[in-house]
Ligand SMILES: Nc1ncnc2c1ncn2[C@@H]1O[C@H](COP(=O)(O)OP(=O)(O)O)[C@@H](O)[C@H]1O
Ligand SMILES: Cc1ncc(C[n+]2csc(CCOP(=O)(O)OP(=O)(O)O)c2C)c(N)n1
Ligand SMILES: [Mg+2]
Ligand SMILES: [Mg+2]
């Protein structure tokens with residue numbers, strides 16, 4: 341078998357392995373490949389199912405996250421996948437695999453953060469599993485959400501004539517992570533880390549309200565949450581929709597904190613914005629005719645909404661238009677758990 345990256349692996353393990361009839365009988369309206377599966381429920385409603393794990397050394401280190409932050413973020417990352425379908429998160433199952441260094445008190449603090457997130461987003465924690473582990477902590481969350489039947493917003497709805505939007509800025513989490521790692525290595529020029537960047541990394545704020553607005557108005561046509569990076573998620577929408585997305589560099593939101601921190605660190609803010617990941621904001625598309633109304637609605641609700649590009653006729657893919665108006669293909673770059681296969 342040729343080397344496979346993360347996404348090719350998932351496909352190779354799961355594609356064409358179950359008869360359509362079985363999936364239909366199980367009420368699977370949308371299976372593997374989107375932010376959450378969509379399963380038929382009582383008349384008028386559907387269930388949304390998603391799972392995401394966090395692993396010590398891969399997603400966090402003692403130096404980057406407090407225990408409570410790990411619990412908070414493990415659930416928030418799942419809430420974000422439900423938001424990315426336009427749904428509401430409801431019930432969570434939590435699995436913890438704990439090595440000796442993680443005693444009961446440390447895991448108790450992890451649960452302080454997890455329940456803080458659960459209570460904030462109205463999620464009932466209803467079970468899970470606990471095991472020992474040899475070396476590193478793993479926390480896996482399975483989250484169930486609900487959505488009005490037939491209304492979940494998929495990655496595959498992008499069409500020419502749409503605008504491309506973000507429900508929040510990207511790049512802050514990666515910048516925060518960079519600062520925390522530099523600080524832990526005793527780098528001399530880090531200074532005081534901007535609190536907003538550290539907060540973005542440790543306690544992401546999934547866009548549940550934004551997802552609901554996009555569904556309730558029927559104005560959200562495609563949606564994906566940004567976990568691996570803006571470029572990677574834009575490619576997922578492009579591929580699922582068979583559409584060409586053009587992102588405009590000059591329209592990408594960049595906060596003052598991010599710009600000044602990047603320049604103080606000798607880093608390109610654009611790299612964090614496009615490829616950093618763990619932003620847990622929503623990237624989506626909507627009919628261009630709805631742009632003004634959407635902007636007004638989000639303003640009224642006090643929520644951010646950034647138009648960052650357009651969907652055009654052409655070969656499916658993602659282009660970046662530079663500030664000088666030059667267009668170039670945007671690489672798929674972003675976080676990949678098995679980049680070389
Ligand atoms: N080991 C696995 N077995 C079956 N399905 C998987 C597995 N890993 C991921 N998936 C599915 O593949 C799709 C892509 O996963 P992922 O990139 O993790 O999505 P997301 O970035 O939204 O969390 C999702 O629909 C997910 O449910
Ligand atoms: C110590 C450390 N190194 C690197 C990262 C960056 N990082 C780890 S996983 C990841 C991508 C998102 O996680 P993933 O498990 O791919 O979530 P999913 O796409 O399934 O939602 C990123 C950017 C980090 N958070 N901490
Ligand atoms: Mg997702
Ligand atoms: Mg995932």
Ligand SMILES: [Mg+2]
Pocket residue numbers: 567568675
């Ligand atoms: Mg990922």
